[in-house]
Amino acid sequence: MSVxxxxxxxxxxxxxxxxxxxxxxVPLESHLMSFSAGDTRSDWFRAINPRGKVPTVRDGDFVLNESLAILAWLDRKHPDPPLFGRTAEETGLVWRWALEHENHANAALGAVARPIAFGRAPYESDAVRAAIPAMHEELRRLEHAVEGGRPLVGDTLSAADLVWFCGLQFLVRAATRPAAEAFDLGLLPLADHYPSILAWVRRIEAIEGYEQTQPPHWFESDPPSPRRLS
Ligand SMILES: N[C@@H](CCC(=O)N[C@@H](CS)C(=O)NCC(=O)O)C(=O)O
Incomplete structure (x- = not known):
């Protein structure tokens, strides 16, 4: 039975x-939810995950939500290649990087990306401008850690890379939207501002099957809205 x-x-x-x-x-049986249609708030989904959040996985009778918990579970079920390090030290560092994203970088990058991506930037322009230095502080930290395009921890991609990559991609997508033109973000092209991050992004994009993981609506004309990602 597939996951x-x-x-x-x-x-x-x-x-x-x-x-x-x-x-x-690991093949996954995909159930693509529509945020705008209220799928995550539906009774049938709440019966699977009462918190009503994605991602949620089910393997037989076992149901799990929280993305880091799911990655840790997947890693125990399919240990090779490891997503949480090969040594105790690497495991500690993977968790540290992942949690630093969750507890610090996510807010710093999101304070710039979210208003732009969700159409609030014209009303929150002062807040966006004020958030730009902290965004760069986090990006400089990442640039240093992935020097030359190396993984954040050890010599293979880990959960830490995946966590930071998805946060970065949301920011980069926001930076390409027309609403971003009102701000001097100093982010794109990445090759000019953060060359090591770009090399690291290319490494992640080279994962076999990467194309199938990309957010489908990013390739449609439909703009993101607060409802879709709230
Ligand atoms: N900490 C959770 C975050 C899960 C989460 O907030 N998911 C959002 C999408 S990014 C969601 O399902 N939102 C739908 C809703 O709140 O109705 C994780 O890492 O899995």
């Missing part, structure tokens, strides 16, 4: 899990 996944287009946490499964070559 089922409920996910949503543009959800960074869901994308992490799709990438982790791709790295491990």
């Amino acid at each position: 089922e996944i409920w996910w949503g287009s543009g959800s960074g946490p869901a994308w992490r899990v799709l990438l982790g499964a791709a790295i491990k070559g």
